[in-house]
Amino acid sequence: MRIHGWRPLVLVGAVLAGIVAAGITGPAAADRSVHRGLTLGADVAQVAVTPVPCAKQGFELRFGNTGKNAVYADAFLEADAPLTLSRKLVSSYLPPGYTLKVRIDVNAPRGTAPGTYSISVKAGDQELTLPVEVGEAPVDTTGNLARYVPVTASSEHLPVYPVCGAVDGDRDSEHWAKGTGWNDATRGNFPDWVQVTFDQPQAVSRVDLYTLNSKQYPAAGYGLKDWDVLAQVNGSWQPVAQVRDNKAGLTSSTFTPVTATAVRILALASNEGLTYSRIVELEIYQ
Ligand SMILES: [Ca+2]
Numbered sequence: 001m002r003i004h005g006w007r008p009l010v011l012v013g014a015v016l017a018g019i020v021a022a023g024i025t026g027p028a029a030a031d032r033s034v035h036r037g038l039t040l041g042a043d044v045a046q047v048a049v050t051p052v053p054c055a056k057q058g059f060e061l062r063f064g065n066t067g068k069n070a071v072y073a074d075a076f077l078e079a080d081a082p083l084t085l086s087r088k089l090v091s092s093y094l095p096p097g098y099t100l101k102v103r104i105d106v107n108a109p110r111g112t113a114p115g116t117y118s119i120s121v122k123a124g125d126q127e128l129t130l131p132v133e134v135g136e137a138p139v140d141t142t143g144n145l146a147r148y149v150p151v152t153a154s155s156e157h158l159p160v161y162p163v164c165g166a167v168d169g170d171r172d173s174e175h176w177a178k179g180t181g182w183n184d185a186t187r188g189n190f191p192d193w194v195q196v197t198f199d200q201p202q203a204v205s206r207v208d209l210y211t212l213n214s215k216q217y218p219a220a221g222y223g224l225k226d227w228d229v230l231a232q233v234n235g236s237w238q239p240v241a242q243v244r245d246n247k248a249g250l251t252s253s254t255f256t257p258v259t260a261t262a263v264r265i266l267a268l269a270s271n272e273g274l275t276y277s278r279i280v281e282l283e284i285y286q
């Protein structure tokens with residue numbers, strides 16, 4: 001900035017007067033002036049959350065700059081325990097007049113008591129408080145033991161193919177690449193696995209596996225070819241079924257009932273060769 005003659009003194013004097021008037025000194029004053037014009041908002045007035053694994057829920061944070069100058073700014077997010085947020089910091093360059101939109105996932109661990117919780121977002125001198133309504137955990141009514149319990153995998157090809165997609169209730173392969181199916185992240189390396197862990201031991205005698213089988217990607221070309229079904233019984237893994245040379249979209253494995261604490265699919269080979277393991281939906285029944 002080029003300023004000539006007496007103007008710098010006047011300017012400095014005016015700024016100092018402003019700082020004194022506001023009761024602010026030192027670096028805080030500089031921060032405050034830099035961040036003037038920041039705005040915070042959300043796409044919803046309240047976030048609805050259910051305390052289950054894999055629920056897709058949250059809000060869109062709107063982080064704007066109505067000031068005349070571009071700024072680098074931070075928004076800090078906090079949630080009441082035990083809620084979790086996909087991000088606790090959003091740092092961005094914000095040109096004048098620009099509003100950044102960022103998706104924030106909000107999750108509640110299983111067992112979270114239903115009720116009203118709160119998320120706080122702070123940026124500069126702005127603060128946004130967003131209520132979060134945690135509802136009752138849904139209960140499966142179809143007999144599928146794989147719904148609403150923890151699911152894990154040897155790897156996940158994120159963000160498009162999370163293991164949660166393999167137990168989300170969506171069996172439709174035409175929804176592939178929309179987060180509704182699992183694809184591992186270790187191309188060419190087998191085995192891969194997906195595991196469902198029960199809250200308490202369950203009698204299990206059938207596993208339905210929907211592998212990728214869309215018009216574009218038929219099972220015979222892209223689906224899972226070979227896998228073992230393992231059940232965790234009294235702390236140790238037992239093979240309960242084997243599938244070999246599969247070409248079908250849906251394969252149902254039935255076996256002598258076992259009382260299991262977890263079920264694991266051990267993926268051994270793909271019809272595409274040395275590429276990936278893919279499961280659109282995994283269902284487990286008594
Ligand atoms: Ca699915």
Ligand SMILES: [Ca+2]
Nearest residue numbers: 184186189192
């Ligand atoms: Ca792999």
